[in-house]
Amino acid sequence: MPVKNARTADFLRSAYGGESMAHMRYLLWGEIAEKEGFKNIARLFEAISYAERVHASNHFHEIGGETSDATVAAGGVFGVGKTVDNLQGAINGELHEVEQMYPVYLNTARFQNETGAERSFHFALEAEKIHAKLFKDAQNAAKQGKDIELKAVYICPVCGHTVLDEAPDKCPICGASKEMFKAF
Amino acid sequence: MPVKNARTADFLRSAYGGESMAHMRYLLWGEIAEKEGFKNIARLFEAISYAERVHASNHFHEIGGETSDATVAAGGVFGVGKTVDNLQGAINGELHEVEQMYPVYLNTARFQNETGAERSFHFALEAEKIHAKLFKDAQNAAKQGKDIELKAVYICPVCGHTVLDEAPDKCPICGASKEMFKAF
Numbered sequence: 546m547p548v549k550n551a552r553t554a555d556f557l558r559s560a561y562g563g564e565s566m567a568h569m570r571y572l573l574w575g576e577i578a579e580k581e582g583f584k585n586i587a588r589l590f591e592a593i594s595y596a597e598r599v600h601a602s603n604h605f606h607e608i609g610g611e612t613s614d615a616t617v618a619a620g621g622v623f624g625v626g627k628t629v630d631n632l633q634g635a636i637n638g639e640l641h642e643v644e645q646m647y648p649v650y651l652n653t654a655r656f657q658n659e660t661g662a663e664r665s666f667h668f669a670l671e672a673e674k675i676h677a678k679l680f681k682d683a684q685n686a687a688k689q690g691k692d693i694e695l696k697a698v699y700i701c702p703v704c705g706h707t708v709l710d711e712a713p714d715k716c717p718i719c720g721a722s723k724e725m726f727k728a729f
Numbered sequence: 730m731p732v733k734n735a736r737t738a739d740f741l742r743s744a745y746g747g748e749s750m751a752h753m754r755y756l757l758w759g760e761i762a763e764k765e766g767f768k769n770i771a772r773l774f775e776a777i778s779y780a781e782r783v784h785a786s787n788h789f790h791e792i793g794g795e796t797s798d799a800t801v802a803a804g805g806v807f808g809v810g811k812t813v814d815n816l817q818g819a820i821n822g823e824l825h826e827v828e829q830m831y832p833v834y835l836n837t838a839r840f841q842n843e844t845g846a847e848r849s850f851h852f853a854l855e856a857e858k859i860h861a862k863l864f865k866d867a868q869n870a871a872k873q874g875k876d877i878e879l880k881a882v883y884i885c886p887v888c889g890h891t892v893l894d895e896a897p898d899k900c901p902i903c904g905a906s907k908e909m910f911k912a913f
């Protein structure tokens with residue numbers, strides 16, 4: 546069912562714009578990491594890019610409704626640097642979402658009784674906390690000129706939950722089963 | 730080299746936001762077309778989604794520079810309907826880019842002697858004209874409950890030029906060779 550309140554609808558559109566731009570810049574920064582020889586950091590960018598797609602998809606479906614167009618105001622991070630610098634951009638973006646953006650969006654959705662939007666914002670907020678940490682670890686390695694150690698990255702296709710090495714039996718955020726996780 | 734003028738930089742960021750959102754919604758509308766049994770329309774959405782990635786990538790690299798964040802104002806199209814309706818959203822978005830957005834951005838880049846941005850906007854404008862037409866043809870089929878006939882869609886990875894059935898010997902927009910085209 547489409548969102549009812551205009552303010553929550555605005556926040557869903559902003560979040561969709563922000564997630565779509567994050568999805569894209571992680572693809573592009575992943576290409577740069579690959580060229581610099583950081584194969585595992587490149588894979589981390591690719592995996593997290595997919596998690597942002599999951600968030601964008603959730604927000605888009607919560608907006609729902611008939612075809613309409615809107616001017617969207619959304620936060621983006623720019624810059625084409627070395628991987629160490631691009632990871633700083635990634636950390637900044639994730640921390641902004643964790644500390645400012647999603648807490649306010651989530652609080653507003655609760656206040657306006659928008660349960661679908663509330664779930665979608667909650668899913669994203671929980672994943673972004675993990676993304677900030679993973680990008681920080683990657684930056685610590687890259688600062689020493691090293692790639693990260695990485696067996697696999699697993700992404701929940703329902704909520705974007707992001708786990709290293711092995712998928713959990715059940716997604717701790719949304720309850721999706723182990724088999725549903727997408728491996729990178 | 731990063732863009733020098735603030736107004737062209739704004740337009741590059743807006744175009745990046747718009748292309749990132751278009752890339753994402755075509756992926757999502759492609760999933761819906763697939764579920765409705767329109768396999769070729771789904772493939773068209775996927776291919777054109779990749780063309781929008783090429784545009785977003787070009788704009789992002791023209792912005793260049795150091796890590797920075799910005800609030801981006803960009804046009805988006807929303808709605809989760811049947812494929813016939815989603816295609817109307819796609820047509821509206823492409824026509825807005827062809828008739829309003831990219832002509833103004835291109836004119837401004839020329840006026841400000843931003844040759845990199847000019848090329849990036851020119852590449853996108855030329856591809857969007859073709860996208861509008863392809864989505865219109867797809868909608869005409871879907872209105873009659875039919876899928877489109879489609880051998881393959883070829884996308885130029887340099888400029889996003891979009892061609893059905895067979896890649897040209899040389900991209901007519903940017904000069905890329907036949908072998909470089911990505912097939913869907």
Ligand SMILES: [Fe+2]
Pocket residue numbers: 564567596597600669672673
């Ligand atoms: Fe996200």
Ligand SMILES: [Fe+2]
Pocket residue numbers: 593597639672673676
């Ligand atoms: Fe994230």
Ligand SMILES: [Fe+2]
Pocket residue numbers: 701702703704705706716717718719720721
């Ligand atoms: Fe999950």
Ligand SMILES: [Fe+2]
Pocket residue numbers: 748751780781784853856857
């Ligand atoms: Fe485009």
Ligand SMILES: [Fe+2]
Pocket residue numbers: 777781823856857860
């Ligand atoms: Fe397009």
Ligand SMILES: [Fe+2]
Pocket residue numbers: 885886887888889890900901902903904905
């Ligand atoms: Fe081309």
